Amino acid sequence: MDWARPEAVVWRNRALMVFDRVSVPIAVCDVYGAVLLANPAMAAECGTTPGRLRGQDVLELFRPQEATQVERIAEALRLRHRSRYQVSVRWQAPGGAERYGELTADPVSDTVEETPALLVMLRVLGEREAHERRPVSMAPVETRILALLAGGATTAQAARETGLTVDGVNYHLRRLSARWGAANRTELVARAYALGVLAPGVWPPAPAASEGPE
Secondary structure (H helix, E strand, C coil): CCCCCHHHHHHHHHHHHHHHHHHCCCEECCCEEEEEEEEEEHHHHHHCCHHHHHCCCCHHCEECCCCHHHHHHHHHHHHCCCCCCEEEEEEEEECCCCEEEEEEEEEEECCCCCEEEEEEEEEEEEECCHCCCCCCCCCHHHHHHHHHHHHCCHHHHHHHHHHCCCHHHHHHHHHHHHHHCCCCCHHHHHHHHHHEEECCCCCCEECCCCCCCC
């Protein structure tokens, strides 16, 4: 669309109005992750204004839990693949609590030949106060399963690595999901990092500490 045309300007202004009023945290970033435009909801998660987010690296504002997720996305974008990408992240909320959630990035551009921008949406899954940041009691097999999932293992692979059946792995996953209120496996892994069950900044993923059974 030619934004110099009067009708294009009208639609651009309407789009920006909607963008600013959406309650979901949203930003538009360049292909390297630098913020080009952010709505007030996204700025509020960082305790600042939309203008001050411009130029900042979205992956420094929201820290990825799994380094390989980012590497896979970067490679896919380099090859001009156009898929939806999700990254488990955590960040410091303005009040001091640590929040965790998911960043979803969708490549967008007028043509497939153009280098895409990224439409980034943040889903907040939860938070914990500073005084709550202590190890969670876990059975060793549970932390092992979570570490394997964080590393990209399938249920069958996790079963082989732990000596369980597929049904046994699924049993532990259902138990953990019910305990933490996790809707899916991505959220389960994100919560494991946020609760200190998995060690941050470690690859391959590993338990933060040796835990005994509950």
